[in-house]
Amino acid sequence: MRKIKIAFLGIIMMFILTACIGNGDSKATKRSAADGKISISIWHNFAGDDLRARKVRNMIANFEEENPTIEVDEQAIPVDGYRQRISTVAAANELPDIFLTYAGSFTDEFYNGELIQPITSLFEENPEWKNSFLEGALEPYKYDGELYSAPIAMSATSFLYYNKDLFTANNLEVPETWAEFVQVIKVFNDKGITPIAMGNKAPWVAQSTTFGAIADRVTGTNWFLDAVEQEDASFTDPIFIDALHRFKELVDNGAYSDGANSMDNTQAEQYFAQGKAAMMINGAWTLSSLGASQSEQVLTNIGVSVVPGIEGGKGSGNTITGGPGGGFLLSSETKGEDKQAALKLIYKLSNADAQKEIAESNSMVMYDVDIDKENVNPLFFEAFNLIREVEFAPVYDLYLTSEAGEAVNNGLQEIMLGGDPEKVAESIQKAQSSN
Amino acid sequence: MQSNLKLKGLLVITLLPALLLYSFFVIIPIFWSSYYGFFEWSGLGDATYIGLQNYIDVMQSPVFWRSLKNNLIIVAASVFGQVPIALALALMLRKSNWFQIFVRSAVFLPMVISTVVVGLIWGYIYDPEIGVINTVLRAVGLESWTKAWLADPSVNMYAVAVPIIWNYIGPYLIIFIAAIQNIPSEMEEAAMIDGASGWKKLIYIILPNMWTTIKVAVVLCISGSLKAFDQVFVMTGGGPAESTEILATYMYNNTFLVYRYGYGSAVSTMIILLSLILIGISQVLMKRKNEGMTIR
Numbered sequence: 016m017r018k019i020k021i022a023f024l025g026i027i028m029m030f031i032l033t034a035c036i037g038n039g040d041s042k043a044t045k046r047s048a049a050d051g052k053i054s055i056s057i058w059h060n061f062a063g064d065d066l067r068a069r070k071v072r073n074m075i076a077n078f079e080e081e082n083p084t085i086e087v088d089e090q091a092i093p094v095d096g097y098r099q100r101i102s103t104v105a106a107a108n109e110l111p112d113i114f115l116t117y118a119g120s121f122t123d124e125f126y127n128g129e130l131i132q133p134i135t136s137l138f139e140e141n142p143e144w145k146n147s148f149l150e151g152a153l154e155p156y157k158y159d160g161e162l163y164s165a166p167i168a169m170s171a172t173s174f175l176y177y178n179k180d181l182f183t184a185n186n187l188e189v190p191e192t193w194a195e196f197v198q199v200i201k202v203f204n205d206k207g208i209t210p211i212a213m214g215n216k217a218p219w220v221a222q223s224t225t226f227g228a229i230a231d232r233v234t235g236t237n238w239f240l241d242a243v244e245q246e247d248a249s250f251t252d253p254i255f256i257d258a259l260h261r262f263k264e265l266v267d268n269g270a271y272s273d274g275a276n277s278m279d280n281t282q283a284e285q286y287f288a289q290g291k292a293a294m295m296i297n298g299a300w301t302l303s304s305l306g307a308s309q310s311e312q313v314l315t316n317i318g319v320s321v322v323p324g325i326e327g328g329k330g331s332g333n334t335i336t337g338g339p340g341g342g343f344l345l346s347s348e349t350k351g352e353d354k355q356a357a358l359k360l361i362y363k364l365s366n367a368d369a370q371k372e373i374a375e376s377n378s379m380v381m382y383d384v385d386i387d388k389e390n391v392n393p394l395f396f397e398a399f400n401l402i403r404e405v406e407f408a409p410v411y412d413l414y415l416t417s418e419a420g421e422a423v424n425n426g427l428q429e430i431m432l433g434g435d436p437e438k439v440a441e442s443i444q445k446a447q448s449s450n
Numbered sequence: 451m452q453s454n455l456k457l458k459g460l461l462v463i464t465l466l467p468a469l470l471l472y473s474f475f476v477i478i479p480i481f482w483s484s485y486y487g488f489f490e491w492s493g494l495g496d497a498t499y500i501g502l503q504n505y506i507d508v509m510q511s512p513v514f515w516r517s518l519k520n521n522l523i524i525v526a527a528s529v530f531g532q533v534p535i536a537l538a539l540a541l542m543l544r545k546s547n548w549f550q551i552f553v554r555s556a557v558f559l560p561m562v563i564s565t566v567v568v569g570l571i572w573g574y575i576y577d578p579e580i581g582v583i584n585t586v587l588r589a590v591g592l593e594s595w596t597k598a599w600l601a602d603p604s605v606n607m608y609a610v611a612v613p614i615i616w617n618y619i620g621p622y623l624i625i626f627i628a629a630i631q632n633i634p635s636e637m638e639e640a641a642m643i644d645g646a647s648g649w650k651k652l653i654y655i656i657l658p659n660m661w662t663t664i665k666v667a668v669v670l671c672i673s674g675s676l677k678a679f680d681q682v683f684v685m686t687g688g689g690p691a692e693s694t695e696i697l698a699t700y701m702y703n704n705t706f707l708v709y710r711y712g713y714g715s716a717v718s719t720m721i722i723l724l725s726l727i728l729i730g731i732s733q734v735l736m737k738r739k740n741e742g743m744t745i746r
Contacts, residue, residue, distance in 0.1 A: 099706050106493040106711070124492060124709070218689050274578030276690035277600035286579070417708045428691035432603055 066376035119413030133161035152381035168340030169379035212292035214283030218424035235329030259436035487716035540626035558620035569684025
């Protein structure tokens with residue numbers, strides 16, 4: 016009997032021990048006190064093999080070389096799983112010192128959860144750097160007068176890409192008005208060419224790339240911002256239903272292929288690049304992915320424009336949905352010399368040199384910088400110049416609650432399957448007003 | 451008496467580690483998660499206690515009921531697809547010549563492929579433009595039958611069920627072959643002497659003797675398909691417009707896309723309850739059948 020008791024005790028001890036080691040481990044990765052180095056952790060989604068990802072990873076490696084006393088514990092997480100990973104560690108209160116965020120509700124959640132701290136001091140020390148950001152670039156990261164991040168990207172989500180050859184071969188002009196747009200769609204349909212390539216399997220695509228731009232042209236930006244706040248505007252207003260009907264009009268005219276809802280965005284990009292579709296409305300990310308995967312010849316055959324304006328709409332026709340993109344946040348748990356080191360790294364990754372490097376890897380930035388035509392692909396250069404002449408309109412899911420964002424995403428898929436815009440509007444309104 | 455006590459002690463000691471691990475990683479989290487179901491919580495920041503509201507919302511959500519219906523389609527497809535096909539194959543593939551071994555391995559192969567890969571493969575098979583199915587249909591002139599298999603809500607749930615059936619026939623096949631091989635040969639020989647062959651042998655000797663195995667397979671099948679997730683998530687993610695949403699994807703989307711951790715937890719609690727109910731029902735149904743058979 017005694018032996019049994021001892022064995023039992025032993026098992027319990029083992030459990031306690033393993034539990035302790037488990038705890039100790041997670042702390043140990045945070046600080047390697049042995050050699051007196053400062054250790055900071057950084058998580059980002061530049062995990063791929065594209066030019067920008069490699070450049071950002073290089074910058075971090077350089078930072079470590081320049082600062083031998085600082086050790087950077089870097090984790091590159093693929094884009095698709097990034098949000099989930101960060102949310103999970105945030106829920107467990109184990110955020111890394113520095114992590115990449117997206118502008119909008121994602122960052123709001125960290126601010127509301129008091130999980131991040133301002134980096135305003137960095138801007139005060141470098142006024143020239145601060146002033147070189149494009150107008151509105153810092154707005155999404157401003158809470159109570161304090162700045163929490165510096166954007167290193169621009170999210171422009173609604174370029175109209177078109178295949179130049181297909182347009183000339185069919186004697187068509189790039190549409191500038193809604194009527195022309197619908198007409199062009201009809202002509203391509205008659206010729207058996209898919210008018211617009213879209214890969215809406217992950218349902219944010221239709222919302223982020225197409226519907227946001229259409230809706231802004233119909234309702235104007237102010238109405239949308241009011242509706243987000245639920246002040247004097249509601250998503251069941253006739254003006255918003257009209258916007259949904261415009262999208263339905265595209266669907267009804269056969270703008271999209273049957274399988275658009277089961278194709279993913281990358282497939283749609285390839286489909287368009289192969290000349291099987293005449294147009295594609297897609298974000299700035301397409302510039303990088305096409306730039307990396309297509310030949311110079313294919314790229315020069317692609318033109319970039321904006322979504323056509325809508326006559327009688329309240330919004331400007333010369334807008335692109337988008338605005339400041341991701342930037343790095345500083346965890347509120349990071350203090351003392353760790354914080355100094357972390358601030359240094361954030362500056363390294365978003366200063367003027369970094370912004371130029373990023374822009375020259377075919378990615379848009381919110382920073383006033385001149386790029387060398389030789390260093391970027393022709394499609395990107397065209398878009399980079401276009402973006403300087405347009406205004407920004409809000410991207411829907413960056414402003415709506417995540418619930419209402421999902422309601423828009425699913426609602427647009429419903430409309431593509433023949434659903435009723437009025438009902439979709441109701442469910443969006445219900446989701447937005449429930450918070 | 452003394453040795454009996456010792457034996458019991460030994461049993462307790464040897465079972466304890468497994469039991470502890472199981473309670474730490476399975477039982478406690480289940481209760482933990484149903485407890486989260488009482489909170490409005492975005493995963494970040496503070497959680498507010500809202501009583502039964504999440505559970506009421508789940509019951510009132512049309513999408514939840516649609517997910518349940520879709521999930522029952524998967525359960526039905528598995529129980530009436532996987533089990534009979536595996537049984538038929540097992541009866542045909544009892545012997546071990548090279549051809550039968552080859553077919554057995556071929557049927558088992560999908561089981562060892564990662565389910566994500568299965569989802570991707572079938573995603574390509576169903577692709578409306580370059581997919582095998584539509585290409586073949588076009589080649590034989592059945593252009594009108596071509597469909598966007600995963601995007602069209604009238605067929606996509608069935609389209610999604612096929613890879614799941616295909617994926618999991620293998621293990622049932624192996625279980626059934628083992629069960630058939632375990633039937634004592636005297637019994638078969640006795641039946642042959644009595645003149646039973648073919649169908650009669652199957653119905654009176656083979657099936658009754660492997661009935662418990664079939665029962666286990668059906669329970670495994672039901673619980674397995676209630677937690678189906680990976681293939682559907684890869685192929686459609688529950689879309690378009692939530693038309694292929696099943697319980698697990700509904701839970702996942704609410705928890706990790708919309709950041710309603712409390713609601714997601716309430717959904718997972720409902721999944722557990724529903725699984726228990728369905729398995730209970732199936733047990734009762736199969737028990738009756740079993741008794742009927744032995745009386746006869």
